[in-house]
Amino acid sequence: MNCIIIDDEATARAIIAQLCTNIPELNVLEEFPNAIQAIKYLNQNEVDLIFLDIHMPDFTGFDFIETLKNPPKIVLTTSDPNFAIQAFEYDCIVDYLVKPIGLERFSKAIDKAKAVKSPTKTKAASDKVETSSGNDLYVNIDRRLIKIDIPSIYLVEAKGDYIHVKTEDKNYTVHSTLKKIEEKLPDSLFLKVHRSYIINVDKIIDIEDNSVLIKKDVIPVSRSNRPELMKRLNLL
Amino acid sequence: MEQPNLSYIQSMSGGNEEFEQKLIGIIKKEFPLEKQEYRGNISAGNYKLAASNVHKLKHKISILGLERSYEVAVNYEDSLIEHKTDGQEDFEAILQIMTDFLKTL
Numbered sequence: 001m002n003c004i005i006i007d008d009e010a011t012a013r014a015i016i017a018q019l020c021t022n023i024p025e026l027n028v029l030e031e032f033p034n035a036i037q038a039i040k041y042l043n044q045n046e047v048d049l050i051f052l053d054i055h056m057p058d059f060t061g062f063d064f065i066e067t068l069k070n071p072p073k074i075v076l077t078t079s080d081p082n083f084a085i086q087a088f089e090y091d092c093i094v095d096y097l098v099k100p101i102g103l104e105r106f107s108k109a110i111d112k113a114k115a116v117k118s119p120t121k122t123k124a125a126s127d128k129v130e131t132s133s134g135n136d137l138y139v140n141i142d143r144r145l146i147k148i149d150i151p152s153i154y155l156v157e158a159k160g161d162y163i164h165v166k167t168e169d170k171n172y173t174v175h176s177t178l179k180k181i182e183e184k185l186p187d188s189l190f191l192k193v194h195r196s197y198i199i200n201v202d203k204i205i206d207i208e209d210n211s212v213l214i215k216k217d218v219i220p221v222s223r224s225n226r227p228e229l230m231k232r233l234n235l236l
Numbered sequence: 237m238e239q240p241n242l243s244y245i246q247s248m249s250g251g252n253e254e255f256e257q258k259l260i261g262i263i264k265k266e267f268p269l270e271k272q273e274y275r276g277n278i279s280a281g282n283y284k285l286a287a288s289n290v291h292k293l294k295h296k297i298s299i300l301g302l303e304r305s306y307e308v309a310v311n312y313e314d315s316l317i318e319h320k321t322d323g324q325e326d327f328e329a330i331l332q333i334m335t336d337f338l339k340t341l
Contacts, residue, residue, distance in 0.1 A: 008292075009266065009292055009295060010262050010265075010266050011259065011262050011263050011266055011295065011296060011299065012295060014258065014259050014262050015248065015259065015299075018248065018249065018252075018255050018259070019248060022250065055288070055291055055292075057288065079291060079292075079294045079295050079298075080291070099295045099298065100244050100248075100295065100298045100299050101248075102244075102247065102248060103247070103248055103250070
């Protein structure tokens, strides 16, 4: 089982990693001091099992689980036994270990994890850009995952290592790429019209020559993208 | 007052002395930082943050085999969550014992 360890305490991560060395089936891929870094990793990698601390600053273990679309098996590790009841509300949680964790109890948790049928493997957590439901997109800004209503987005603009996401109410600057967000936005609504711009086709006000007007923004349309844009329009 | 020990570390290391030293090294590095952060939050009256610090320090208290001290820390954490400092002196004494013990390793 490929696993990762998420705990803000280096001592705890070292202990869990050491306990894992006693179980030949376990392969520790990575260790993370916070949930945000783990979410980024999970957006690119699949794991079978997560050892997850609950009590972490800014983003708790339960917050982390809520961001996962298809969570893998999770073993909670905590110094606080009071969260056990809440833990059982999540199908993905296979066991709950109270620190300090002994080898015998740890082995039992792994036996439980092996016995539980694996949920659909998750590749994606909510990274900088990830949908948690059909209409939501979570973006990572200042270590907070902020929910954006997808249909409210009218423009995404690439600027160096960042993208500007413009919505009806607010604009967001996110450290990500146009390619990444393009994968998360529904094709039915959004179209890349230029190497630096994705637009919400429903929000177009007018089109003139090689540009479109969206809200107050005039966006260039590249020659290669223009045919696709024209196809999407309900022309009279 | 009870004294720290390495029973837990030795029990879970499986006799791997290299790991034991590595873990002790991590604790020696991490503990002073956590202690400092805790004291800073106490001085500033940030009791909720101090409670989080105590929560994290509890793990090290248990790793060093301080079972009764662990209970003291649990109660102190609860006090801090309620914006009280009941048990602060006892907790400070625990931190001192741990500090002294780690110096011997």
